[in-house]
Amino acid sequence: MKNGLLICVLACMLVACQQPTVYVFSENLQDEQRNQLDAALKAQTLPYEYVTLEIPSDFGEATLLLSSDKIYSKETEQLASIMQALGYEPQVNYTSRSNHFYGDGNIGFYLKNTAANAAFVMPKQLRTTQCSEDKYNDLIVTFTKEYADFTLPSGAVVRLGWEFLYGYVAIYYKNYSQTYRHSQPLINTPFGDKPSDTYTFTAHVNNPSWLDCSLQVVYMD
Template sequence: MKNGILICVLVLLLAACQQPTVYVFSENLQEEQRKQLDAALNTQNLPYEYVELAIPSGFGEATLLLSSDKIYQKETEQLATIMQGLGYEPQVNYTTRSNHFYGDGNIGFYLKNADSNSQFVMPKQLRTTQCSDDKYNDLVVKFVNEHVDFTLPSGAVVRLKWEYLYGYVVIYYKSYSQTYSHSQPLVNTPFGAKPSDTYTFTAHVNNPGWLDCSLQIVYVD
């Protein structure tokens, strides 16, 4: 009888060890938001713990990072619902076991405060880069308040409206828009690798071609 009880205990312990963990990264959350998040996380099935590390700049405001070796569909849906309940639209990314957090179904939960938009500062002047059509590379793009000016190869200046929305720069052209995600990669220059602010376009557009480009400023000094 004792052996039977011992076997049951061992089985339960092994099951507990194999249960995945949700690693929670948060940024700029207000106290009330943090309380709401804690309450919501307590309603889902998995254990979780907060990680005091910065959220990668390439991530949107709400990102779920899943272990590609094992995916728990039901639990992922619960976490996505929590993000939606807090007013965010979750984005799902995948990673491999080489990331020490994410093996055996562990999940990364990344959440940035939507109100952090007020802390965003757009560089005043950038240049186009990585254009689908090379002739549009290196155009001057100036941001002034709610307007952005593109100086075309002909010298003509086209003024459009823009805004920073849900972690993305959005430029509006006629009936559609172009969206850019922000990152800060090092860029090789004649003076060595230098930091940059890079805004990578997220969708290809057929017309105009100068919106089918990323935007970048490289800080040489």
């Protein structure tokens, strides 16, 4: 009986030893973000440790670094969901022991707030583009400090609140929001390639359809 109990205890210890660890790196997170992150990490299933080292400069805002020798898909999805809930789009990379990174299923969790600065300026007027319904392309959207005014095809103006949050533009409609990721691609025009401020929507919404659009302003010199 004692031998059977000992075997059971050793088996449990072996399973515990095989469980991977999440190594958490974070930079420039606001207090609210840190609290959300800590609560979410406590709720997920893997043990984790905070690491007080700088995140490599070539990493994106949200990166999961997985060991290629053993991948825990369900747990990785949980960690990616944590990043998404904080307003980030996670990037998943793979590594191996030969690169002196992670093995045995251990996971690197890297999160940095690179947009936490007061230099952000929203253009005063943009137009909708890449809409799910073509009739909503090229609508005028005017931004003030607090509001985004959408001029609909009927001529009616809908005023919505907005804010710049964790590197994303968020526009609020009733009890949900549409978020946009900022980029500055060159846009091909009849006058050549021109710079732009482009805000790409991150989720499809069924209603209202005019929120199912990206926003863009092209600078023609």
